[in-house]
Amino acid sequence: MDTYGDGGLGLLGDPTRRAIFELLARRPSSVGELARQLPVSRPAVSQHLRVLKDGGLVVSRAEGTRRVYQLNPDGVSALRAYLDRVWDEALTSFQKVADDPDPEQEQ
Amino acid sequence: MSTVPDISGKVTVSVPVEQAFRVFTSSFGNWWPREYHYGQAEMAEAILESGEGGRWFERGTDGTERDWGRVLVWEPPQRLVMTWQTNGQGQYDPDPDHASEIEVRFTADGAGQTVVELEHRHLDRLAGGDAIRSMIVGGGGWTAILELYAKAAQ
Numbered sequence: 001m002d003t004y005g006d007g008g009l010g011l012l013g014d015p016t017r018r019a020i021f022e023l024l025a026r027r028p029s030s031v032g033e034l035a036r037q038l039p040v041s042r043p044a045v046s047q048h049l050r051v052l053k054d055g056g057l058v059v060s061r062a063e064g065t066r067r068v069y070q071l072n073p074d075g076v077s078a079l080r081a082y083l084d085r086v087w088d089e090a091l092t093s094f095q096k097v098a099d100d101p102d103p104e105q106e107q
Numbered sequence: 108m109s110t111v112p113d114i115s116g117k118v119t120v121s122v123p124v125e126q127a128f129r130v131f132t133s134s135f136g137n138w139w140p141r142e143y144h145y146g147q148a149e150m151a152e153a154i155l156e157s158g159e160g161g162r163w164f165e166r167g168t169d170g171t172e173r174d175w176g177r178v179l180v181w182e183p184p185q186r187l188v189m190t191w192q193t194n195g196q197g198q199y200d201p202d203p204d205h206a207s208e209i210e211v212r213f214t215a216d217g218a219g220q221t222v223v224e225l226e227h228r229h230l231d232r233l234a235g236g237d238a239i240r241s242m243i244v245g246g247g248g249w250t251a252i253l254e255l256y257a258k259a260a261q
Contacts, residue, residue, distance in 0.1 A: 079230065079233060080111055080112070080114065080230050083114055083191075083227055083230070084114050086140070086143050087114055087116050087225060087227060088116065089140045089143075090138070090139060090140055090143070091116045091117075091118045091223070091225060092118070093138045093139070093140055094118065094120075094130070094131060094138045094223070095118040095119075095120050095223075096138070097130060097134065097137050097138035098120040098121075098122050098126070098127055098130040098131075098138075099120055099121050099122065
């Protein structure tokens with residue numbers, strides 16, 4: 001994937017990160033709660049959460065002794081990540097079609 | 108004053124600039140990933156009309172049409188600017204103040220190649236405040252988008 005150079009790309013391209021994102025879309029959760037629902041370790045979940053946080057998709061807050069993660073209510077960053085992924089796929093697909101001079105492809 | 112970074116992308120295609128522009132525009136429906144659409148029905152085709160003011164829209168398998176945006180600048184084969192205006196509920200928002208913009212530049216790169224650069228900007232205009240917020244926090248429209256992600260990822 002050589003189409004995009006900057007940060008946002010790939011934030012939701014990773015299947016585990018996407019799963020975490022989906023779980024958080026349902027309800028705010030701690031690392032432990034997320035790890036129980038996923039086939040990955042707690043440190044791996046933490047790692048992914050850090051990436052999602054750096055990308056502006058997820059925020060966290062302290063709740064007693066727990067740290068709870070939730071989707072960033074400033075939805076624009078999430079929308080950006082979504083569109084980033086859309087364009088990445090779209091341009092890759094465009095390149096494929098443009099490079100393939102199949103007359104059926106180009107009507 | 109944009110607080111949301113622009114999205115940018117770049118691909119090089121092995122066809123002359125005129126052809127690259129043509130494939131991008133008149134053959135739009137041939138390469139646009141089918142997972143990414145907004146109408147209720149499955150998407151039958153995606154269409155980018157030529158010329159300034161042209162519509163950018165999808166037609167569902169049930170015949171309904173759903174706008175995505177409008178062509179703002181039509182300068183074949185070098186440049187194309189269009190809007191993308193969808194609110195937090197995944198609906199078309201006709202207010203130009205809520206329209207994000209996509210600029211696509213086509214540059215001949217010798218040897219019959221063309222560099223295609225894309226920039227999606229003014230994403231903050233899409234905010235629509237509460238709409239996007241409810242999409243993210245409350246599920247609803249977001250669920251649909253997540254289903255698209257899931258599908259696209261398989």
